[in-house]
Amino acid sequence: MNVHLKVWRQAGPDEPGDFETYDIADVTEEMSFLELLDVLNEQLVAEGREPVAFDSDCREGICGSCGVMIDGQAHGPQRGTATCQLHMRLYNDGDTIVVEPFRSAGFPLVKDLVVNRSAFDRIIEAGGFITVPTGSAPDANLTLVPKEDSDRAMDAAQCIGCGACVAACPNGAGQLFTAAKLAHLNLLPQGQPERQRRTIGMVEEMENYFGSCTNHRECSAACPKEISIDFIAMLNRDFRKARR
Amino acid sequence: MRTRPSLFATAVGKKYAMAISGLVLMGYVLLHMVGNLKIYFGAESLNKYAEWLREIGEPALPREWLLWGLRFVLLAAVFVHIYAAYSLTVMNRRARPVQYVSKRDYVAADFASRTMRWTGIIVVLFVVWHLLDLTWGTTNPDFVSGDVYHNVIASFERIPVAIAYVIANLALGVHLYHGAWSLFQSMGWYGTWRRTFSIAFAGVVVLGNVSFPLAVMFGVVN
Incomplete structure (x- = not known):
């Protein structure tokens, strides 16, 4: 399937930020959401552009490193699931998915989707x-x-x-x-x-x-x-x- | 050693204040509704009850002293409730200085919890109007001091006024639906009985209160 990712890009805490939309082709339903971001970053690196910064570590839902707002919900639409355990089988061909960093005064933004x-x-x-x-x-x-x-x-x-x-x-x-x-x-x-x-x-x-x-x-x-x-x-x- | 902020200076402490003042006001709206049910027993019953409210405490206390004492407690509860709500709102605004740019998709927050501020403001404005209308008689064209039954009917015979009362009481019900649940959470008492209680409490208060203007509009009470 092909999806459109609307991702928050911000070079640093004091830089202005905005959404950028990327098209990702050949997404498989077994991919996790983080793997989708990996594919996007490979694509960006191949084009000589800056990859999207995001946090992740264990990728099995137990470390607490990952986490972004996906379509207005923290960790996306599936209950009891961290971003790494959210799979693309939930989405359909042609979907536009909006990805934004967690926003809180206690979590200052570092870069793109990474917060402290x-x-x-x-x-x-x-x-x-x-x-x-x-x-x-x-x-x-x-x-x-x-x-x-x-x-x-x-x-x-x-x-x-x-x-x-x-x-x-x-x-x-x-x-x-x-x-x-x-x-x-x-x-x-x-x-x-x-x-x-x-x-x-x-x-x-x-x-x-x-x-x-x-x-x-x-x-x-x-x-x-x-x-x-x-x-x-x-x-x-x-x-x-x-x-x- | 670091000095502790006072309990009311902490946000959790302010929630206790909101819960306790809310409980006082809940007790009041329930008794107010129950007392007004006397309208269904006729003019004499309601007016006698209204007179009794001024007399309670006698002869130990001079006339109206207990009534004024209770009014003072209610005013204090209203003040504490609004001040705590205001100051927590300011704190919460500061906690997210940069808002989400994409549209939020709420899963659990319901209409009642999201509109507490607005239903609260509607209720305050309504209470002011209600006092002008049925306590001081300022906005009641045919006000007779002491004849509560007559005043209520004179007021509710104006259709827009009756409709405003119904709407304000629905707002009160929505406020109570979240508030009566929330107060137990804030005080640290939990269990599934909370939702049952809040639905029953809000339901009883709203049904009782809304019945008065409707009863006058449809001629059940005249």
Whole structure:
């Protein structure tokens, strides 16, 4: 099939940007969306033009590196899917696909489709860890964890930090990421000693970069791991208790 | 050591303020609607109820003191709700200084959640009109102080006014549909019961309120 790609091109953070349209021929339906961008870049390089800058790493949906707005949706139209796992079988011959970078004050644009998501690292630094004595590994089952709690903690821990939640949010809020990172530690016994400090630290750091949650639920719909906004309720509850 | 911002200075704290002030206002709209159902029991019933509102608290409190106390709480809730909404909106605008150029395709955000600002403004404008119309009687041509039943009928017999009341209450319903769900999320209480509650709450308030102008228009109450 042949598709038309309308891609955001911007040489640098302070340069003006605009869409450019490229025609790509012989696209196969087994191609991932990133492979489509690879084909485009090979085409551009062959023509002696600047390739499109975009982030990617594992290409199997677990690293959180990739992520662009595809036709107005973070990671494109398929639920529970990162851009690398979106396949061209979803598209038809002759389709025009619009590709734009994630837009948020917390994610400054670097080039073309690449944004700097290190604000997420700042949030993690503000409390997304547990302080433990290092040394020999603890005995298995030394700390008992109820199955329900570990399941929920693992649901939250699926977050790959791609930033689609911020990109999809009409307010540019970082709630779902922060809530997931808080929940996967706050739900487990190992996370309890620092629970309050962690919650206050991460929420306040989050608010330095991102907007506020108005409960649209767009984040959860865009999340490649389909993380529930129930974790945001948990963040709200933990913050309330920590600040009391 | 770094000083902590006050709870209200944080965005999450402002959401608690919106949730609690919203809850106060929800309690009010529900009681307001239930009280007005007395219109179906006749003029004496409604007017007696209106008079009772001024008397509650007596003799422990002088006449109207409790009423004014409640009015003050409501005004404070309105102020907090609007101020928090305004300041969060400013924060959210700053969080995305460069807008998306391509058209957004929303998946989960519904009409109610996307229009909270506008339904809120409609409700505020309506409340001002409503006070002018039925509390102070400024815009009511045939206003008789103390005869609530008569005033309501005199007002709703004007078709455009009755239609405006219906539209404003539909806007209130849309606002409540998202708000009554959202307040639990903001406070950290979650479960599938939230949606059921918000639909039921918004439905009951809107049905009750809309029934009054319709009842007058169709001559059920006269």
